[in-house]
Amino acid sequence: MREFIEAPRKIYAEAKEESRLIEGLSLAELKAFALKQNGVLETQMRSLAVDSEPMSRCAPKTRNSVDDEFGEKELLLARQAVEVLRGYNVVSVDTVVGENSGVTARFIVPEKYAHIAYGLKMLMGEPKGRLVEDPTYHIVYFTDEALEANKKIKDLMEKDIMVRLWMGLKRGEQVKIVRNSTYVGEGKKGVFQFEDWRVKAIDEEGIFLHAGVRRDYLWVFDYGTQRPELKERATVVGGLTATGKTTTLCRTFRRMPKERSEMVGDDGGVLRGDGSFTIFEPGGLYVKTDGIDVDQPEIFMAASSRDTLLENVSLSKYPYIPHFSDTSKTKNGRAVVLRENLEIASTNLTVKKVHYIILLTRNPLINAISRLTTEQAVMQLIYGESVESSGGNPLEAGKFKREFFLDPFVSGNRLEHALKFYEILRENPGIRVYLANTGQIGDKGMKIDVWDSFAIYNDLLRNRIIFSERPDELWYYYPIRCDRARLNKLRALTLFEDASRTTVIQEFLLGRRRYLTDFEEQWGEIPSRIKNSLRYE
Secondary structure, three states: OOOHHHHHHHHHHHHOOOOOOEEEHHHHHHHHHHHOOOEEEEEEOOOEOOOOOOOOOOOOEEEEEOOOOOOHHHHHHHHHHHHHHOOOOEEEEEEOOOOOOEEEEEEOOOOOHHHHHHHHHHHHHHOOOOOOOOOOEEEEEEOOHHHHHHHHOOOOOOOOOOEEEEEEOOOOEEEEEEOOOOOOHHHHHHHHHHHHHHHHHHOOOEEEEEEEEEEEEEEEEEEEOOEEEEEEOOOOEEOOOOOOHHHHHOOOOOOOOOEEEEEEEEOOEEEEEEOEEEEEOOOOEEEEOOOOHHOOHHHHHOOOOOOOEEEOOEEEOOOOEEOOOOOOOOOOEEEEEEEHHHOOOOOOOOOOOOOOEEEEEOOOOOOOEEOOOOHHHHHHHHHHHHEOOOOHHHHOOOOOOEEEHHHHOOOOOHHHHHHHHHHHHHOOOOOOEEEOOOEEEOOEEEEEEHHHHHHHHHHHOOOOEEEEOOOOOOOEEEEEEEOOOHHHHHHHHHOOOOHHHHHHHHHHHHHHHHHHHHHHHHHHHOOOOOOOOOOOO
16 A cells, blocks of 8 residues: 555655645735635634535545555545646645644645645644654545535435545554545544554554543642642543533633633543543644534634634625524534634643543433443443534434444554553543533433533532442442532433333343444453443343
């Protein structure tokens, strides 16, 4: 597959030799250049707005070299990318990845899609000097004549799209080629998936989680000193798209003097054996815009800045005012916002020691908050129970799904992945893990809203929630006392009608048994102490 690996370098070198290469632009210069392209609008706030095709990531059309066989189709894709881009001026943007990791990425796009380069440069930040001699990751976008036909097709599975990732055995071999998608998220998630693989399989640095992290300094009652102490609390929050990660991470918990809250990062980072955690996006955030004007004031302010790229967001007629609550175009409207425009954002990307991990799900059977043992935390992530989102597969949005480790970008042996996480938790007994439900609870349509969730998290971080000594019917430890949170909304199984509860539980456990059978046939037997920590029979 050397030809696939070398394709981006060939595209770059030919464009440079033929004076078709546009590189080294500042963020302001890139914005001005993008605005000259067809389909790019300037909003009333002076931000940029575009529509992508398709309006989500192309998960069903994506393959990687670890989990899938690469062959003639992939070679043809690489050759087509080289051939098609010979006919265009191309924009190349070099970025950094993470904090002091030495990892860099190069994005190559046709001139007409310069806004993609602009958005990715905002997200990832730029290296000193703006150019990198030998990038770690290469990501190439190109489109062909099928793009126009794709616009008329609603079903993502019917669109003529191809996305391939070569994962590599060492740094510098990672290549993603994207054909017929102009979605900024393909570039972001390309870096995400390469990082997911690198930190585990190449550098053996730790494990990459589909999670963000926040840092809070709060007055917490210390039972040892018998008085309140101002303590640092670092909380990793993991979950699938649209389960509330960014909302959870970008609201302040500050209530009293000297308290403060920081969002370190919202989507993806490395958990290491020493208990530290580092976010991979230095420059900005790629946030869903649905409802941010109601539930996320901090993000709303950042998304309303002139230094923003809006993607698939509904606009008024001229002067193009964004309407974030209007999801008639798509529920997957996005905004690339700069960290510097988000007041709650920290100045660094690393927490030295994680204290809490909160896993987000949307499942009516799950308590608003549950305490997990180390083994339960691993098993819960193996089950990966949540819901599909409009950012993953719009046609299945809202439906129950199982996604291993709540991470669509994991590659390689899943059991080894899970046991690596287990090893890190055992090496760091101070990390406490919880499962939080951010959707419907029970069978009466009761919803856990954002205010319920923040009351729960505030109580949790201030040591004001007490959990049961014995687990419930699904073997989760549930809250029995709290301060701000409403206890009557916390226990899921008490909110089901007696007649339906047994049936619902049995159907749920049947799904778990089927999943376990398939999982163990493919990846190997899960150690019994982990497998038997949560009920499946």
